[in-house]
Amino acid sequence: MNEESIIRINHFQDEKRIQEIKMLTKEKKRKDYEGEFNLFKKWCSLNHYAIDFFGAEKYLLHEVEVKGVRLNTMNRKVAALRFYLAEIQGHIESEVFSESVQAMRDLYNFEPYLEKKGINPVTFAMQKEEALSLIEKFNTDKPEDIRIYAICLVNLITANRPSEMIRLRLKDFDFSRREVAVKLIKQKILHRKRLTVEALFAVQRYISSFKLAPDDYFVGKLDKWGNYSSIQINANTYRQNIKKWINVAPYTLRKTQITSMHRNKADLATIARQSGHKSVQTISEHYIKLDSTDLDDYI
Template sequence: MDQSNEQGALIRINTWQTNMKVNATIEKVIEQKKEIYRSDFERFLRFCEIEQREPNFDAMEKYLHESIVEQGVKYSTFNRRAAGIQYYLKDVLNLEQTPEQQKRIQIIRQLYNTEDYLRLKPIRGVRAERQEEVLSLINRYDTNKKADIRKRAICYVNLITANRPSEMVRIKISDFDLANRTVLVMLKKQGDMKEKRLTLECVNAVQKYIQSSQLSGDDYFVGAADRWGNYKNRMITERSYNRIIHEWLGFAPYTLRKTQITHMHRKKADLATIAKQSGHKSLQTITQHYLEVDNADVEEYL
């Protein structure tokens, strides 16, 4: 084989390898999204099997109607089920939804606006606490014990950034810019990276943690640790993160998120400023799901 043929063969091999890598990446993204909605679609398939229906948009309409009328699912659960089933039917099974089918499902969704089902619509979140009270809990760990230093830094960052558990477990040390009091946060839900501000006290807690555990750039900020606080560089699950925060503070991490959002609101921050720190895309979500669930201001006037 002459040199030109060898070069042509090499180019074809490189092209094939590039194509394979791209295809593998696309398949991975598709599988990740399918995994998010898998449980909702499997429930739908069980409904179709019991009712002897084909899994299509007509069956989806009947299933969502039963979800409200027979099961009494919350409005948020209904929307998640609808999104998951629709994704599978359209993007996995390649079925088309007609405008009439879309309209009928919208009508079914409007059942939540009627007197019979209106109580299923509100989302009752965990209570937002006063920030100063949460800080006093966090500062119980202001000691020189390695385990306490880790606990205080993690809780402090979670509070000030108003991060979700999925965001906390993904932060790496390299994401911090302590000189400028910022941290880059991976918003898994939105597929984005968001810069969030830190307080000086929070920065000091992080610096103390990095020094005591000798962390480097590629280490996960939360990571794992034994009972004595000895650090292990691996990403823990969101469930594990929920468990440890509950053990340390007595409530779930979402209390930290809601506490900070409510605190900023009480200090007269506008919704756009709150959204910048919390990572929300929708200002309406902040109003409906975070600010309205806090009753502390009402209680002051009762």
């Protein structure tokens, strides 16, 4: 086989691999955006709109003005609608739709939308003992409580973001090493976080109670009859669930764990290993704030 033939074969193999990567990327996007697109389809059905870019424009306006979604949520909905309508269903995006989306984004620069522009809601750090007491009330023998207890405790100990919690599967937990492998969305890496013995025991009780399989989602979904489904819920639903269960936001649990580690004299690098922060500067600027009680320890 001459050199020219080898080059042609290599080019063919490279092109084939590129196409495979494109297909994998497209399939991942399809799965990631499926929930958002289903919400749109349901809204169109209830309000008698066609499932196209005109219906998408009306749906987004409703989400922004009636439901008051945050800017990052609106942007995710736009991405989901564009992907499904254009790449899956073959609709051509109109200039009017693009202009409407930009106009809705511009709304977040003005009151009363300005407060919804931030990526995360305003949260606070509480005493870790207080957070644990809120979670502890679910430490019962009821299956629903066993699930809530495990989810909330893992969220607190790992300082996970909502986007990380909803992606956890049972196979990500390593009981022998007392760790859980967490997919960090922003950094696009798999990061191992430590767990307490109590958290691992809670996860084991949860697995046993619902007879969960390794590929099942850790959070998943529970219907009103208490039946578990291995479904990746969206981050907003997860936030609402945590708020309903313990009356605090998931980011409060995250900030609480980070602050608690700092008060227990952990250095910033150690805190970053558990929280998954890429920059220790982010921790010092946005999470750790000395209050008068902290100052008393040093004066």
